[in-house]
Amino acid sequence: xxxxxxxxxxxxxxxxxxxxxxxxxxxxxxxxxxxxxxxxxxxxxxxxxxxxxxxxxxxxxxxxxxxxxxxxxxxxxxxxxxxxxxxxxxxxxxxxxxxxxxxxxxxxxxxxxxxxxxxxxxxxxxxxxxxxxxxxxxxxxxxxxxxxxxxxxxxxxxxxxxxxxxxxxxxxxxxxxxxxxxxxxxxxxxxxxxxxxxxxxxxxxxxxxxxxxxxxxxxxxxxxxxxxxxxxxxxxxxxxxxxxxxxxxxxxxxxxxxxxxxxxxxxxxxxxxxxxxxxxxxxxxxxxxxxxxxxxxxxxxxxxxxxxxxxxxxxxxxxxxxxxxxxxxxxxxxxxxxxxxxxxxxxxxxxxxxxxxxxxxxxxxxxxxxxxxxxxxxxxxxxxxxxxxxxxxxxxxxxxxxxxxxxxxxxxxxxxxxxxxxxxxxxxxxxxxxxxxxxxxxxxxxxxxx
Numbered sequence: 001x002x003x004x005x006x007x008x009x010x011x012x013x014x015x016x017x018x019x020x021x022x023x024x025x026x027x028x029x030x031x032x033x034x035x036x037x038x039x040x041x042x043x044x045x046x047x048x049x050x051x052x053x054x055x056x057x058x059x060x061x062x063x064x065x066x067x068x069x070x071x072x073x074x075x076x077x078x079x080x081x082x083x084x085x086x087x088x089x090x091x092x093x094x095x096x097x098x099x100x101x102x103x104x105x106x107x108x109x110x111x112x113x114x115x116x117x118x119x120x121x122x123x124x125x126x127x128x129x130x131x132x133x134x135x136x137x138x139x140x141x142x143x144x145x146x147x148x149x150x151x152x153x154x155x156x157x158x159x160x161x162x163x164x165x166x167x168x169x170x171x172x173x174x175x176x177x178x179x180x181x182x183x184x185x186x187x188x189x190x191x192x193x194x195x196x197x198x199x200x201x202x203x204x205x206x207x208x209x210x211x212x213x214x215x216x217x218x219x220x221x222x223x224x225x226x227x228x229x230x231x232x233x234x235x236x237x238x239x240x241x242x243x244x245x246x247x248x249x250x251x252x253x254x255x256x257x258x259x260x261x262x263x264x265x266x267x268x269x270x271x272x273x274x275x276x277x278x279x280x281x282x283x284x285x286x287x288x289x290x291x292x293x294x295x296x297x298x299x300x301x302x303x304x305x306x307x308x309x310x311x312x313x314x315x316x317x318x319x320x321x322x323x324x325x326x327x328x329x330x331x332x333x334x335x336x337x338x339x340x341x342x343x344x345x346x347x348x349x350x351x352x353x354x355x356x357x358x359x360x361x362x363x364x365x366x367x368x369x370x371x372x373x374x375x376x377x378x379x380x381x382x383x384x385x386x387x388x389x390x391x392x393x394x395x396x397x398x399x400x401x402x403x404x405x406x407x408x409x410x411x412x413x414x415x416x417x418x419x420x421x422x423x424x425x426x427x428x429x430x431x432x433x434x435x436x437x438x439x440x441x442x443x444x445x446x447x448x449x450x
Contacts, residue, residue, distance in 0.1 A: 002248040007275040008032045011266055013253045013292065014282030014433075016044030020236035022280055024079050027245030034274065035237075035245065036266065038252035043233030044282075044432055045439070052419040054321040054376045055369040058432075059439065060229035061201060061335055061360060061380075062090055062222040070220060076235070084235035087223040088365050095333035097409055098195065099342060104333060108134065108217055111199075119192045129186045129196075132170065133217030139171040140214045171210055175447050179212050180205035180344070194342045201337060201358030201380060202439060204313065204348045208446045224334065224365050256281075256292045263293070285309075285442070286435045310445060311385070314425030314437035316352075318379040318399045321419040326375040326410070327364045334364050338409050350387040352401035357381055359406055374418065379406050383425060385436035391426035398424075 010026050012019045015037035023035045041047055045059030065071035066087040076082045092104040103114045112130045116123045174182060183196050183205075197205050203212050225231040237247050256279060257265040265275035281288040286306050295303055336359040341347055346354040358380035363370040370376040379402050388394050399422050407413045428437035 002246075002251060004034065004246075004248070004272065004274050005032070007265075007277070008034045009276065010034070010278045010280060011036065011274055011276035012280045012282060013266065013288075014044065015039075015042035015233075015237065015247060015249075016282050016432075017046045017233065017236070019044075019280070019282030020233060020240060021075060022282070023245050023247075024081075024236050024240040024243065027240045027243035028079060030244075033240065033245035034276070035240065035247045036251045036253055036268070036274075037247065037249050038433065039431065040249050041230065041233075042237045042247060042249070043230060045434075046229045046233050048228040048230035049421075051319060051421045052321060053371055054319070054363075054374075054419060055228055055366075056319040056376060056378055056421065057229040057360075057362065058423075059315075060224075061358065062093070062224055063087070063232075064215075064218065064220040064222055066223040067221060079236075079239050081235050081239045084239065085232055086226040088226055090222045090224055090334055090365065092333050093222040093335070094199070095336045096195065096199065096339075097336060098191075098198075098339035100191075101195070106221075108219070111216070115192065115195070119189055122187055122189055122192055125186050125188075126192075130217070132174075133213045134219075135217065136170050136174055136210055136213040137215075137217030137219070139168045140210065143168050143171055174210040174213055175208055177209045178205065178446050179203060179207050179209045181446075182209040182213070191342045194339060194344050194347060197344050198337055198339050198347055198356050201335070201356075202382070204382060205344055206443075206445065208444045211444055224362065226366060228362065228366055228369060253292060255294065258293070258297060266292075283433060284435050284438070287433055310443040311436050311438040312440035312443045313382040314385050314428055315423070315439050316381045316383050316395075316398060316402070316425065317423040317428075318402050319421040319423070320377045320379070320403070320413075320417055321370065322375050322377055322410075322413065323373075323416045323418055324375055324410070324413075325373045326361055326377070328373075331361055331364060331410075334362050335360055336409060338406065340405055340408065348382075350383055352381065352398050353405055355381050355405075357402065357406055357409075359409060377406075377410070377413075379403065382439070385425045385429070385438075387425075391424035395422050395424045 009031040010033050012023050012035040015035050019035055023033045027033045047058045048055050066073055091106050093106045096103040105111045115126045183193050187193050200212050252269045253266045254269045255267050256263045263279045267273050289298055338357040340354050347356040349355055360378045363376040403414050425437035
């Protein structure tokens with residue numbers, strides 16, 4: 001049982017990457033910090049777990065911003081932790097497989113070349129589309145790096161609406177369109193449309209187009225941390241504690257303590273009360289306001305907005321230890337996107353036999369994740385939380401069908417399974433406390449207003 005001080009400058013609820021980063025910066029700036037985490041390890045979706053000698057990641061596919069000047073690089077460098085994590089550049093970044101195509105892609109230029117070779121009649125549209133994606137990436141990068149509104153002077157705030165139309169025009173335009181609207185507007189070939197729509201495992205056709213366009217046009221490489229996702233979470237946790245912060249694992253928060261109109265601390269599920277000058281919640285908005293704070297402290301209008309907001313889909317993840325040395329067999333991509341169909345409605349539907357799959361083989365990059373001559377494989381499919389009434393009852397059958405589909409990419413996969421671990425949307429919700437196991441929080445739909 002951890003011991004706590006009577007009061008802290010800041011208590012942070014949740015040791016996901018956001019909570020750990022916040023805690024590390026505050027601790028470095030001489031604040032007394034306590035981070036509370038319900039699980040036995042920090043990281044949230046950016047964590048790893050061990051199963052029968054194999055190591056799997058809970059949610060991380062890859063990272064960007066790890067090179068000199070990138071956002072991850074700058075954050076770790078500012079905390080004095082740049083040498084604490086060794087990032088491996090992923091080559092090829094993605095392998096895209098479907099009926100009649102098998103692309104290995106490491107850059108937007110390489111993707112453009114592969115698509116124009118496969119669809120010569122769409123060459124002009126492909127080049128225009130990729131040019132727009134690069135412009136969106138550049139504009140969004142400038143937008144994210146601009147001075148925060150709270151630090152702007154009155155003249156900068158007044159000029160923002162006009163300047164944004166000039167400096168960030170494409171970012172604004174594509175922020176109001178869906179991914180499918182944009183792709184359908186550029187291309188006429190159904191197969192090409194399906195390929196482009198499926199490029200990113202965590203995005204579906206309804207998301208705000210700016211997000212996948214930004215990734216497609218990005219000049220940043222993709223990276224994976226040596227020793228897996230847990231290495232990044234552990235580095236931030238260790239750095240925070242080195243600066244004097246505290247991390248309490250297996251310490252679930254029951255509710256926030258309120259006096260008058262101010263949050264003054266937290267109460268743990270074991271009854272322990274901890275006071276703080278400030279409380280930061282790294283939980284999602286519904287968990288924070290409806291469960292931890294309580295509806296009695298917020299307006300009915302805000303409650304309606306929280307309950308009416310659309311969450312992103314969850315994921316169904318099958319983690320396999322297999323008696324196949326996939327790297328020796330010629331598998332060189334740690335992330336594979338497999339499209340069983342050219343029909344977007346089937347690719348992004350809920351039939352395990354026909355939906356798009358993300359297949360990760362991180363043991364290609366990090367051999368310590370699997371015993372010698374074997375591999376660690378994860379099969380990922382996006383599913384709405386309400387796609388199945390009882391996930392526990394159906395999870396084995398769903399996993400079987402996803403494995404059968406993945407065998408189109410990894411032949412005889414089912415004959416070589418040494419161990420299997422399943423994470424359904426329900427189990428992800430339970431282990432992370434993300435409402436409905438949402439993988440991206442709120443669904444990043446097109447904005448209907450600025």
